[in-house]
Amino acid sequence: MRIRASVAVVTGALALTAFAVPAAQAADAPGVGALAQSVQQIAGKSPADDSSGDTKISNVVVNGGKAVxxxxxxxxxxxxxxxATDNSGIDWATAVLYHGTDIDHSDNGAVPNEGNRIKCTAAxxxxxxxxxxxxxxxxxxxxxxxxxAGTWKVWAIAQAKDADYIQKDNAKSFSVQRYSKLTVNASPEPVKKGNTITVTGKLTRANWESGKYAGYGSQPVKLQFKKAGTSTWTTVKTIKTNSTGNLSTTVKASTDGSFRYSFAGTSATSAATATADYVDVR
Structure with a gap:
């Protein structure tokens, strides 16, 4: 397996881009550990939690509070x-994103597009x-x-004008997710009242390594129904995808309306709702 990216530390700047290294090669891969080294260079000390004085960091928000x-x-x-707050005012601040138990053991990360210091506006x-x-x-x-995919964290530091500072290894956690897709098909159409409707579908999610979408197996998915002329969706039942992400279940035809599948998502995979399929019951 090839190493897909590496990082470089440049004196006086945080010259680091998002990187990833296969776990099997992590020990020998160039750039592993450079994220923490670069952060240490900026902070002038270990990247672990540390502070001096009354500087504080609060209200950390990533991507407007939504998963990426x-x-x-x-x-x-x-x-x-x-x-960032301090009784003397804030001199500068920066942040780094990473995936791992802590920044010293991160296996992927990203630094600001702005360079080694982000923009801070006095308030x-x-x-x-x-x-x-x-x-x-x-x-x-x-x-x-x-x-x-899953939980990422924000390492952040702020330094005050009087040289007080605070740095947090995990100032905020957030989710990085693989995009998912969901389909539905209800048949036959039209159908006689009382007959059986078979509702099939498939749940897939992005595979970042193959560049394709693959079936997502063993996941709970809700089958929902909306009666014609209404706007309310009702959950009929919950079923699980098979090993290849496929869905199939049956219901009795009772009235005109639409069926859809809905997946709540996970910390590592986005939620998805299929485009509704209308069934004419006669």
Whole structure:
């Protein structure tokens, strides 16, 4: 398996882009550990939680509070914002995103597009609103592996004008998800009242390594029905996808209406709802 990206540390700047390394090669891969090394270079100390004085970081928000979702070819730019405060005012701040138990043991990460310091705008004499943008590429030649889906964390640091500072290894956690798709087909159409309707479908999700969508097996999916002339969806039953992501169940035809499948998603996979399929009952 080839290594798909590496990182470089440049003195005086955080010259690091999102990276990913297959776990089997992590020990020998160039660039592994460079994320923590670069953060240590910026902070001037260990990247672990640390503080001096009364500097604080609060209200950390990633991507507007929503999960960051990637399809097979998605290159996404999103923002991280937070508030930094100190009685002397804020001098500078930055943030780094990473996947792993802590930044010293991260296997993927991203640094701000702005460089080693993000933009902080004063909000009075003691506070600043700070914002950094990040770009991650989920294409086959990009920097995400399927194993990197799930919980990511924000490492953040803020330094005050009086040299007080605070740094947090996990200032905020957020989800990076594989995009999922869901289909539905109810047949026969039309159908005689009282007869059996078979509702099939399939749940797939993005495979960042193959660049294709693959069936997502053993997942609970709700079959929902909306009676014609109404706007309310009612859950008929919950079934599980088979090993290849396929769905199939039967119901009795009672009245005109639409069927759809709905998947709630997981921490590593986005939610999905199929486009409704209308059935004419005669």
């Amino acid at each position: 979702v990637f399809g097979t070819t998605t290159k996404r730019t999103f923002a991280v914002t937070f508030t 009075g004499s003691t506070a600043a609103n700070c914002k950094g943008t990040f770009t991650i590429d989920a294409s086959v030649d990009g920097r995400l592996l399927n194993a990197h």
